[in-house]
Amino acid sequence: MFQPVVPLSGIGGWNFLQATYDRQLETFSNSPQIRNDQEYLVEKFSGPLSKEDFLDDQRLLRITMTAFDLGGEEWKRGFIDKVLNEVADPDSTFLARLNNQSYTRFAETFAPQNDQIQISGEILSQIVSDFEAASFESALGEVDNSMRLALNYRDGIGAILGESSSQDAIMFRILGDVPIRSVLEEGLGLPQDIRQLPLERQVEIFQEKLSSVFGINDVRELNTPENAERVIQRFLAISSVNQVSLGNSPAANALTLLGGGGLGAGASQNLFLSLIR
Numbered sequence: 001m002f003q004p005v006v007p008l009s010g011i012g013g014w015n016f017l018q019a020t021y022d023r024q025l026e027t028f029s030n031s032p033q034i035r036n037d038q039e040y041l042v043e044k045f046s047g048p049l050s051k052e053d054f055l056d057d058q059r060l061l062r063i064t065m066t067a068f069d070l071g072g073e074e075w076k077r078g079f080i081d082k083v084l085n086e087v088a089d090p091d092s093t094f095l096a097r098l099n100n101q102s103y104t105r106f107a108e109t110f111a112p113q114n115d116q117i118q119i120s121g122e123i124l125s126q127i128v129s130d131f132e133a134a135s136f137e138s139a140l141g142e143v144d145n146s147m148r149l150a151l152n153y154r155d156g157i158g159a160i161l162g163e164s165s166s167q168d169a170i171m172f173r174i175l176g177d178v179p180i181r182s183v184l185e186e187g188l189g190l191p192q193d194i195r196q197l198p199l200e201r202q203v204e205i206f207q208e209k210l211s212s213v214f215g216i217n218d219v220r221e222l223n224t225p226e227n228a229e230r231v232i233q234r235f236l237a238i239s240s241v242n243q244v245s246l247g248n249s250p251a252a253n254a255l256t257l258l259g260g261g262g263l264g265a266g267a268s269q270n271l272f273l274s275l276i277r
Contacts, residue, residue: 002028004028009146013236014147014232017140028135029132040059040063041060041063041127045117048117049118050117051116064110067128068103068109069102069134071138083098099176101159101177102177105159148179149182149183149235150232153179153183153232154228156177157223160177162223172203175203184210184235186242187238188206188209188210189213190209
């Protein structure tokens with residue numbers, strides 16, 4: 001299978017990945033394994049499929065759950081069954097309490113009617129596209145996990161912020177999404193130890209740091225291409241610094257990385273200064 005190519009780490013690698021993303025994704029999606037999985041998905045949903053047949057088909061669960069950023073959880077048959085049962089109950093609050101947008105989208109897409117699951121051609125095409133992208137991101141993670149997280153953030157932040165909700169509700173969704181949270185957490189310079197604090201306090205800390213680091217006072221402002229790129233750039237810069245030998249000072253590490261990252265002198269200086277504030 002085609003292996004994603006990222007010849008550089010940090011911001012230089014991110015710039016390369018963005019410039020070559022479409023071509024790399026196309027090549028990856030045309031590999032035999034991905035094409036076979038696509039064809040299997042389309043064949044299985046060419047007509048109605050019983051819920052039990054869906055749950056008993058590990059390959060189909062793997063493909064569909066990968067498409068919804070739930071790859072690796074296909075073994076949770078009982079839990080998936082509960083999710084599908086709960087989404088069919090208008091009085092159920094299970095999915096709201098679960099607070100996982102990926103599972104909510106998965107359940108709403110495959111919600112059974114009279115124990116039958118039927119997918120329209122348009123939705124099926126979208127699932128195929130999402131499967132390709134998610135599989136590519138997974139393969140990318142084996143090459144450079146920071147790049148995978150950056151792509152997860154770029155593609156996923158809009159879905160989390162897209163719903164009309166209070167700032168606190170959005171922050172709770174962010175805290176419950178591992179890739180999105182990981183990028184923001186590192187980009188804001190927050191230690192993972194804060195995860196042990198009460199959720200309400202975690203929300204306050206994230207909001208305070210968003211304001212002080214990015215000047216963002218309303219979390220919904222994250223849902224712009226400019227702010228998404230600012231977050232990713234800072235995440236990758238700090239991630240690269242953290243990966244460098246601990247024998248150097250943070251300032252020296254930043255200068256070394258920025259000097260070799262393909263950035264101009266002005267950009268390097270500005271980013272360096274932002275890192276040591």
